[in-house]
Amino acid sequence: MTALLLALFAVLLVCGAPIAVCLGLSSAIVIVVQGLPVSVLAQRSLNALDSSPLLAVPLFILAASLLNAIGVTTHLFDLVRMIFGRIRGAVAQVSIFVSLIFSGISGAALADIGALGAVQINQMTAQGYRKEFAAGLTVAAATIGPIFPPSIPIIIYASVANVSTVQLLLAGIVPALVITALLMAQVAIIARVSNLPRDDMRPAMGDVAKKFVVSFPALLAPVLLIGGLMSGWFGPTEVAGMTVAYALFIGIFIYRSLALRATLTALRETVEATANILFIVSTAALFAWVLTLDQVPMKASAFLLSLSDNPLVLLLLVNILLLVVGMVLESIAAILIIAPIIAPALTAAGVDPLQLGIVFVLNLMIGLLTPPVGMSLYMVSIITKMPITRVIAGVMPFFIPLFLSLLAVSVLPGLSTWLPNLLMK
Template sequence: MSLVLVAVFVAALLLGAPIAVALGLASAVTVVAFGLPVHVLVQRCVNALDSTPLLAVPLFILAASLLNAMGVTGHIFDLVRLLVGRIRGAVAQVSILVSLIFSGMSGAALADIGALGKIQIDQMVAQGYRRRFGAGITIAAATIGPIFPPSIPIIIYASVTNVSAVQLLIAGIVPALVITVLLMAQVAVMARLFDLPRDTISPSVRAIAAKAVVSLPALAAPVLLIGGLLSGYFGPTEVAGVTVAYALVIGFLVYRTLTVRAVWACLRETTEATAGILFIVATAALFAWVLTLDQVPAIAGRWLLGISDNPLVLLLLVNLLLLVVGMVLESIAAILIIAPIVAPALHAAGVDPLQLGIVFVLNLMIGLLTPPVGMSLYMVAIVARMPVHEVIRGVLPFFMPLLLSLLVVSMVPAISTWLPQFLAQ
């Protein structure tokens, strides 16, 4: 049964079918071919979407869209430039820090690139950086977004593995900071080796204070979000709703840059993005159900535990698997298909569920930087108006800090588990 399922899926992908269509078609063909009840196709898809945590997905997408529509990203970028000053490689460092800040609003790598990419790359080119360097650091920094809360991939991972979404979101805070520090260290080294330009901005206390006042309402959005999660008063869905409400208030009453037409455009953009994500969620759940029916998770679990019962060895094996999968499969589909197969075995071997969730998502976010399916590459190519091969050349040096971050998070469980455990005391 599973062989038919995978064969139809691969054939559909090779014929150019979208990932969601390929997943649904492969599942439907298998259900019909093996005489399973046809009504299960609809039932399983509907059950997969009947999830309260998934309500956070469209709300976080809407919040990021509203904040982007206000034009606050430019204010935040200018504020961080003033704070960093005129060190060598300053604008590249600013791009990393701004990506960290904006990740507290968006929850998705492509959203970060869409909101910040043009600003980041144009500023670096204006300062004398190569365009491909600007594209590379923009893509690498965008991997912070899906790790730092709110994270749409983490919410989806939590929903399919029965892990607490709140704890998993909190678990992503320290790893995101690790990625940020290692990326900044890489830029610092490259600044000395390649004599990267200094920023031309002239920071002063008055300029910093003025820009901070303008940026403060927008900067309060991630503080509100993280504070709500850490306090335990809100779950992911409630926090997402509060963030949307806050964005509307500051957009209409503080910045006064939001209009009814702009909100309508944000709603349309959110609907389109959500439809694409949930279409994959529904069909991937059906695909995973057929695999479960054929006992693939149990077989995979026995196979993994037969190789080794050492948690670190198993985690490194899963890392290799996911790095390859991330090259050819869209990240949300990969989470929905592979997580239910490998997570039970690794949990049984002693891998902490929170650590596994962060490692899983980080692997697949690195996959966004790798051809042929790396969506971040194509997104930046569009934003920067560059050939994809030039974008790939630009991002290559930044694989080193990203893979090092992955290794550190894999080998040191406390990086993912310490903060949730501390807050639970």
Template structure:
């Protein structure tokens, strides 16, 4: 049954069917061929979507869209230039820091690239950086977005693996800082070796103070989100609602750039994005149900534990699997298919669920940087009009720091578990 399911799924992808359609179609055909109850299709799809944590997904998407519409990205970029621009390779450090801050508003790598990519690459070109280097660093820095809360992939993982959503989100804070630090260390080394230029910004204290005041509402958005979850005042869904309300408040009252037309545009984009995500979630739930009926998770767990019961060995095997899968499957699809299969065995071996979620997401975000289905590569290619081969050469050096961060997260569980344990 599982082999039939996988063959139909692969065949659907090969003929160009959308992933969500391929998942649902393959599950539906197997249910028909093996005379399983058809009512399960509606039941599984509805029960999966009837989830309070999943309600955070459209709210976070809307919040990120609203914050982008207010123009806060430009203010953040200019402020970071004033802070670190004068050091060698300063504008490259600005690129990483801006991505880190904006990740506290967006929760998705492609959202970061869409909001910041054009500004970052254009500014680095003007400062004398090669377009290839600028594009590569922008793609690498965007991997921070899906790790730092609000992380949509971590919410999806928590739902699929049936673990605490709030702990999964908090687990991403320190690893996101590790990724940012690794990228900035590599930029500093490259700046010294290649004599990368310094930024030409020369702000006065008055200009710095003014830009800080203008940027402060945007800087407080991640503080509101993470601080609210740490304090226990609200969970991920409430945090998403509060962040959305805050984005509307600063867009209307403070920046005064959020108009009725832009609000409706953001709402329309949110509906489309949410429909895409939740269609995948519902279809993957059917796909996973068929695998479960064929006892694939149980067999996979037995096989993994027969290989080793050492948590580190199992995590290394999972890293290899996810790095390959990430080259071909979109992150949310991979999480929804693989997480229910491998999570029970890894938890039984003693892998903390928080660490497992971060390892899942970080691996799959690296898939956004690798062909043939590296969506970040294609998106930057569209923005810059650069050939894909040139963009791949630009991002290739940053695999070093990203894989180093992945190794640290894999080898040191406390990077993922420290903050959730401290708070919860």
């Protein structure tokens, strides 16, 4: 059964079918061939969507679209440029830091690139940066978004792996800060070696104060979001709803820039993005169920535990597996297919579920930077109108801080577990 399922999936994938079609159609054919009730198709697909944490996904997508329509990204970028001043490579450092701030709103790498990519790249190229460098840094910095809360991949992983969504979101804060620090250190080294240009902005203190006042409502959004999670006042779904309400409030009453047309556009974008994600969720659940019928999760667990009983060795092996998977599978599909197989085995071997969740998601986010299915690469290629090969060349130096971050999170469980354990006692 498993061999037929994987063979059909591979054929459909090679033929260029969308990933959700590959998952659903291969599962449907196997179910029919095995003589199982056809009603299983609808039952399993709908059950996968009957999940409270998944309600947060469309709400976070809508919040990010609304805040982008308001013009929050431009205010944030200008404020951070003023604060960083005229250090060498300042605009590049600003791009990383703004990605961290905006990640507290969007929850997805592609959302960060869509909202910030054009602004970041245009600002850097206007200052004299090479276009490849600007594109590569933008792609690399977007990996912060799915690690720092709110994170759509983390919410989906938690629902699949039966881990506390709130704890797993909190577990991503310190690793996201580590990624930010290492990326900024890499830029500082490149700035010194390659003599990157200084920022030409020379604001007076009054200008900085005015821009801070203008940007304050935007800065407050991630603070409210993370504060609500940490205090226990809100779960992920409630926080997502509050973020949408807050975006509407500041867009209508404070910035007064959220027109009806922009709101309708944000709603349409949310429906399209949510439909794509939930289509994959439902078909991947069907795919995983067929694998479970053939006891693949149990066999995989037994195989992994036969290789080693050392949690660190198993985690490093899973890192290699996920980096390869990230090259050929879309990240959400990979989470839905592989997490139910891998998570029980590594948890049984002693790997902390929170650490495993962050390692899992970070691996797949690095996969967004690797061909042939590197969605971040293609998105930046479209924004910059550059060949994909030039974008890949620009991102290559930034694999160093990303892999160092992955190694640190894999070797040091405390980076993922310290904060949630501290706050959730």
